[in-house]
Amino acid sequence: MDRGGPAASSTIGWQQSRHHSYVPARIMAASTRSVQNPQGPWASTEAQGLFLARAMKSALPLGMDDQTAQDRSLTWAGLLARWTEFAQASVALPDDGAGGQWKAAVPAIIELQAITHALSELDELADADRPAALDRAELTCQSAAKALYTIWSNEPPAEVEEIIDDARAMFEAASNAGIEWTVASDRLVGDHTAGLFAAVSPLGFRGDVFVPVPGYPLLRGSPAGFARGPAGAVPEQAVMKAIGRFLTRLGGKIAGPERSANPRQVYRRNDFATGKLRPDLVVSMAEPPVAGQPLLVLAIEGGKLLSPALPTRGMAGAEAAEPPGIEFAQPMAERQEGVDSQASG
Numbered sequence: 001m002d003r004g005g006p007a008a009s010s011t012i013g014w015q016q017s018r019h020h021s022y023v024p025a026r027i028m029a030a031s032t033r034s035v036q037n038p039q040g041p042w043a044s045t046e047a048q049g050l051f052l053a054r055a056m057k058s059a060l061p062l063g064m065d066d067q068t069a070q071d072r073s074l075t076w077a078g079l080l081a082r083w084t085e086f087a088q089a090s091v092a093l094p095d096d097g098a099g100g101q102w103k104a105a106v107p108a109i110i111e112l113q114a115i116t117h118a119l120s121e122l123d124e125l126a127d128a129d130r131p132a133a134l135d136r137a138e139l140t141c142q143s144a145a146k147a148l149y150t151i152w153s154n155e156p157p158a159e160v161e162e163i164i165d166d167a168r169a170m171f172e173a174a175s176n177a178g179i180e181w182t183v184a185s186d187r188l189v190g191d192h193t194a195g196l197f198a199a200v201s202p203l204g205f206r207g208d209v210f211v212p213v214p215g216y217p218l219l220r221g222s223p224a225g226f227a228r229g230p231a232g233a234v235p236e237q238a239v240m241k242a243i244g245r246f247l248t249r250l251g252g253k254i255a256g257p258e259r260s261a262n263p264r265q266v267y268r269r270n271d272f273a274t275g276k277l278r279p280d281l282v283v284s285m286a287e288p289p290v291a292g293q294p295l296l297v298l299a300i301e302g303g304k305l306l307s308p309a310l311p312t313r314g315m316a317g318a319e320a321a322e323p324p325g326i327e328f329a330q331p332m333a334e335r336q337e338g339v340d341s342q343a344s345g
Contacts, residue, residue: 079117083110101151105160108144108151112167115140119170127233134175134231141167176286178208178228179240179257180264181247187217187322188224188252193299195249199242206230206303209243210263210296218266218295219280219326224254226263226296234259267292268323279325287329 090106093099115137125133145164148156156164190212200209207229212218225247229235235243240257247254263285269278269292283290297308 075117079114083113086110104151105148105156108147109160109163111140111144112163115144116167116170119167119174122174122232127229127231130233131231134171137171137174141171172286173261174232176228176263177232177259177261178226178263179234180226180260181224181244181254181256182258183218183220183222183224183252184255185251185253186220188212188222188247188254189217189250190214191246191249193305196243196246197300197305199246200239200300201303201305203236203238203242205235205239205300207233207235207300208298208302209300211243211247211299213295213297216268216295217322219323221326222266222280222282223264223296226260227257228263230302262286263296265289266295266326268295269293277321277323279327280323281327281329283329290329 087106087110090103093103095103119137122130122133141164145167148160148164152160192214193211196209196211207227210226212224218224225243227235227240227243234240244254244257265283265285267281267283267290269281270276271278280295281290281292299306299308
């Protein structure tokens with residue numbers, strides 16, 4: 001599988017939750033006792049399997065802070081110990097029925113969690129090793145997910161679906177991540193991209209770059225640019241400096257670059273009832289597009305200069321038009337969690 005196109009990563013760190021959530025010893029002990037004691041509160045094999053799946057999911061760190069090699073080895077040792085305990089607890093489940101399904105699913109669930117955790121540390125690999133690592137991760141995830149769907153005849157429990165989704169989300173983040181600059185002045189106006197390509201092409205850059213639409217002002221806090229190297233490699237320092245110089249070519253200041261799991265888009269929106277501009281809206285490019293004019297364009301893809309279609313300047317003069325502010329969209333997953341919590345409440 002060719003991963004020489006869009007994707008990137010680095011030692012800068014994930015823009016995701018950095019919470020470490022492990023199963024407390026008392027929960028581990030309870031899960032083991034409940035499986036081994038069919039007279040306990042988890043006498044149902046379905047309940048036993050659900051409890052194991054929930055405990056196994058909570059055993060996985062959701063993100064990684066910058067750590068020393070010793071810290072990482074301790075984390076892996078701790079995870080291995082817990083996965084071993086889960087596997088041992090599952091032995092008490094029957095071989096048939098619902099219990100047999102959960103018992104058969106344990107290896108694939110552990111495999112998915114191991115890949116999810118490993119992908120969070122992909123930045124530790126050398127750039128040359130990333131394509132093969134991503135390919136192996138993708139194949140492993142596909143194989144484990146297929147096994148789980150087969151066990152439950154394509155209808156796995158919600159807890160298993162979440163574990164599959166976690167692995168898929170981490171794989172997508174590792175594949176599509178990059179580095180992002182933000183506007184650090186009251187406004188920033190982008191220039192045409194020929195100069196950018198002339199600066200990065202001699203450096204051997206073969207990744208992707210998103211830059212502002214020329215002539216349209218971006219406001220403080222807005223994403224100003226995004227870059228990612230092949231197979232998740234962060235662009236070299238010389239390339240990042242060249243992009244930074246280009247972004248401020250017409251004045252203005254930028255902050256960053258910072259690691260970002262997905263590029264973000266900023267939309268310029270009009271209130272059609274009044275004809276006035278609404279606040280700009282910043283949305284992850286992993287989300288569906290929203291109504292409005294996107295102000296970041298893919299100018300370089302796979303190291304090749306593109307000629308994206310640029311918006312026609314409005315009647316009021318786009319260079320002078322500035323929105324009254326900027327808003328940041330809540331991620332779809334968080335919106336859905338809010339809907340679910342309200343429904344359950």
